[in-house]
Amino acid sequence: MKNIKVKCGNIEISNNNKICIIAGPCQLETEQHAMDMAGKIKEITSKFNMGFIYKTSFDKANRTSLKGQRGMGLEQSLPIFDKIKKELDVPILTDIHNAEQCAVVAPHVDVLQIPAFLCRQTDLLIAAAKTGKHVSLKKGQFMSPESMSHAVKKIKDSGNNNTIITERGSMFGYQDLIVDFRGIPAMKEFAPVVLDVTHSLQQPNQSSGVTGGRPEMIETIAKAGIATGADGIFIETHFDPKNAKSDGANMLDISKLGSLLEKLIIIRKATNSFK
DSSP, X not given: OOOOOEEETTEEESSSSSOEEEEEOSBOOOHHXXXXXXXXXXXXXXXXXXXXXXXXXXXXXXXXXXXXXXXXXXXXXXHHHHHHHHHHOOOEEEEOOSXXXXXXXXXXXXEEEEOGGGTTOHHHHHHHHHTTSEEEEEOOTTOOTTTHHHHHHHHHHTTOOXXXXXXXXXXXXXXXXEOOTTHHHHHTTTSOEEEETTGGGEEOOOTTSSOEXXXXXXXXXXHHHHHTTOSEEEEEEESOXXXXXXXXXXXXXXXXXXXXXXXXXXXXHHHHTTO
16 A cells, blocks of 8 residues: 655645544635634644644535525635634635636635545546645545546646545445445545545435534544545534534534544554554
């Protein structure tokens, strides 16, 4: 199993280092909420000397219905990204949805995330790569692990080697997802792999129009991911998941984050001792 390294500032995403955490709420709700969330997660991860990238979305463009809340929008969100980076010294990840957004968003963030449903969109991948920013490719729920090599190659052939893949589960029937942990070492052959332990537990396509989830399984999925070689963990978290504006059904209550990270560090140390 390869151990390809990617560095985002002073954060190394690899098996050699301590676990990198990409964490934050599903969408940017308010400026104060974003600052409070980023500050709290930084406080927790700093206790473990752990690399932390803050994630949040200015627009959730793939809502199930028009009733779903999408976020604050591009224009209002960019100054908030700048404030988080300046005042908290935290790198930012956000998702982009079309090629035109890449050059606009890139100066304000550190990582551009390609949503799972868009991971084959060539123009989007090329535009993201050409910004020079790190690119996180979410594996499509319909993609095999091996087929993600082509998405990675699009980024690298566009002159950008700073690519990571985020595993977020595969469709298991119409209304469930499952993680095939064989995919982690398979995808590590061509890029570092981060495991999304919250979206992997979604239960999509519900008749209510609201995606369900199984947050009680987050710890189980996260432990298994680190044990099978994941270079980092992607986790959506919130002060009050039940009242989050989106994806509350699969988010981790932030009060549980510290104890989870402590357990994952123990597993990482154990697996590294086998090398």
